[in-house]
Amino acid sequence: MPDLSEEQHLWQQGYRCVAGLDEVGRGSLAGPVVAAAVVLPIMDHVPAALLDVNDSKQLSAQQRQRLSDEIHQAARGIGVGSVSAADIDAIGIAAATRRAMTQALTQLQDNGIAADYLLIDFLTLALPLPQKGIVKGDCRSLSIAAASIVAKVARDRWLIALHSDYPAYDFQRNKGYGTAAHRQALATVGPCPEHRRSFGGVLQTPLPLPAEHIV
Incomplete structure (x- = not known):
């Protein structure tokens, strides 16, 4: 301690x-x-x-x-x-x-x-x-x-x-860390503007998806 x-x-x-x-x-x-x-x-x-x-x-x-x-x-x-x-x-x-x-x-x-x-x-x-x-x-x-x-x-x-802006990623539970469910959401809908696009665990897409498309 x-x-x-x-x-x-x-x-x-x-x-x-x-x-x-x-x-x-x-x-x-x-x-x-x-x-x-x-x-x-x-x-x-x-x-x-x-x-x-x-x-x-x-x-x-x-x-x-x-x-x-x-x-x-x-x-x-x-x-x-x-x-x-x-x-x-x-x-x-x-x-x-x-x-x-x-x-x-x-x-x-x-x-x-x-x-x-x-x-x-x-x-x-x-x-x-x-x-x-x-x-x-x-x-x-x-x-x-x-x-x-x-x-x-x-x-x-x-x-x-x-989480209320980007519910697809379940930030309220994973706090942004790379859980299996979070990674699956990235593979399905891509990153949002709050993702660290330089990190290897974040699926790269041409543009961040706007909030209204991430539900």
Whole structure:
């Protein structure tokens, strides 16, 4: 389970706004990649409300929603950034992921919290801030795990809303990932404007199909 070891080490060095960052949707065939930045208050132990915080992939949708609410209440600051499928196709998923994280930090700063150290799941960013990329960081750092939950809940909410525009793909269930049913829909009706046409799992057609043709 993630804990506060990384954060406490940095707090002891004098850092006061340690932001954990993570992304979701990197491997999806449709929809944006979404990143979150979470700054937790300085504390000597994990509060009871956050004891179940973990890598978002290890939690049910109900657990993620409950914990996202708890994180929003407990955090000093939260920022969320997203990069669209079209931009992912234009710049690539790695650059899009970093852009979403940078947007999350910008939103955090716009909300009055300027991070002075970054703990990032796996990646590092080309920013003039001290930072550490941690392999499987969402399983080790509470801040990163909290960011993974916030980003996952935000992205899932967006894909569920998108389902009404493109019901053929069942986005409300698969959240854009390449399930068998989703791939069958792609083979049958082709991609919609929210699909990542640069991804190998997306059937290529000359033009995206308009929403009114995807039912």
